[in-house]
Amino acid sequence: MVADRKQPTSDPGAPRRAPEWADGLKQLYDSVVEEELPDSFKDLLARLDEVDPKRGPVQASDPAQSPDGRGGRP
Amino acid sequence: MSDSDPDSSSSTRTPAEKADFKRDLTGVVPHLRAFARGLCGRPDMADDLVQETLLKAWAAQDRFEPGTSMRAWTFVILRNAYLTDMRRNRFRGEYDEGVAERILTAPAGQEEPIHLSDLHRALLTLQPERREALLLVGAGGFSYEEAAEICGCAIGTIKSRVGRARAALTEMLANGDIPRRSTNDDAAHRAILEELDEVAAGNLSSMRS
Numbered sequence: 557m558v559a560d561r562k563q564p565t566s567d568p569g570a571p572r573r574a575p576e577w578a579d580g581l582k583q584l585y586d587s588v589v590e591e592e593l594p595d596s597f598k599d600l601l602a603r604l605d606e607v608d609p610k611r612g613p614v615q616a617s618d619p620a621q622s623p624d625g626r627g628g629r630p
Numbered sequence: 631m632s633d634s635d636p637d638s639s640s641s642t643r644t645p646a647e648k649a650d651f652k653r654d655l656t657g658v659v660p661h662l663r664a665f666a667r668g669l670c671g672r673p674d675m676a677d678d679l680v681q682e683t684l685l686k687a688w689a690a691q692d693r694f695e696p697g698t699s700m701r702a703w704t705f706v707i708l709r710n711a712y713l714t715d716m717r718r719n720r721f722r723g724e725y726d727e728g729v730a731e732r733i734l735t736a737p738a739g740q741e742e743p744i745h746l747s748d749l750h751r752a753l754l755t756l757q758p759e760r761r762e763a764l765l766l767v768g769a770g771g772f773s774y775e776e777a778a779e780i781c782g783c784a785i786g787t788i789k790s791r792v793g794r795a796r797a798a799l800t801e802m803l804a805n806g807d808i809p810r811r812s813t814n815d816d817a818a819h820r821a822i823l824e825e826l827d828e829v830a831a832g833n834l835s836s837m838r839s
Binding site for chain 1: 652655656659660661663664665667668677680681684685688689746749750753764765768769770771796799800803
């Protein structure tokens with residue numbers, strides 16, 4: 557399946573130039589990446605070692621099958 | 631999920647491997663937060679989502695193939711968790727005005743600073759699959775190939791989504807036509823959920839790890 561839906565960017569001659577806000581998108585992302593990690597994350601990461609992956613963590617539902625599934629539905 | 635990984639024989643990792651996994655996982659947390667923030671808008675919810683992702687990733691660590699991209703792998707988990715939570719109605723594309731204002735930065739010398747708050751709000755009004763495609767490629771720096779892998783769709787589809795997202799954003803920003811909280815009404819929300827089902831369905835066949 558190739559993108560045969562019509563190309564949204566009409567670029568007649570215009571060498572595909574990033575829109576002016578493109579940098580802003582990056583800034584939004586980077587501004588979060590650069591934030592200092594909240595303590596809650598440090599705590600969680602520290603606690604991970606005590607969590608046996610085999611047994612699954614706090615939310616027992618079905619984390620183990622998550623990367624390709626829809627994850628635990630209620 | 632049946633046809634998943636054939637090599638679950640490797641299911642016991644050595645302590646060293648576990649340590650590597652944890653190091654890599656820790657390393658991607660800032661990126662997970664950024665991706666989640668872009669997806670769901672509200673910082674607190676985004677962080678909840680990341681925590682959920684970390685737990686799931688930890689629980690599924692045997693499926694991670696060392697040497698492959700931890701960022702891509704965890705993004706898949708995060709997006710699945712997000713889709714699930716969306717369906718449970720936890721996120722409504724809510725937008726945190728305060729945060730976006732705070733991170734509003736205008737590079738010196740730029741005449742017409744882009745209001746990041748506008749950009750962020752506009753971003754949140756995009757269809758979810760376009761939004762995530764744009765986030766992955768335009769903000770996260772993933773290649774089209776990687777983004778396609780993460781979303782479980784064809785490269786052409788990703789290109790098309792990114793293109794449409796860009797066009798929509800450009801138009802919204804150019805016209806100053808940025809809906810305040812359009813994802814917040816029920817009709818819009820229902821439409822989003824329907825789309826999400828398609829997105830999720832498209833993802834099922836992918837990502838074997």
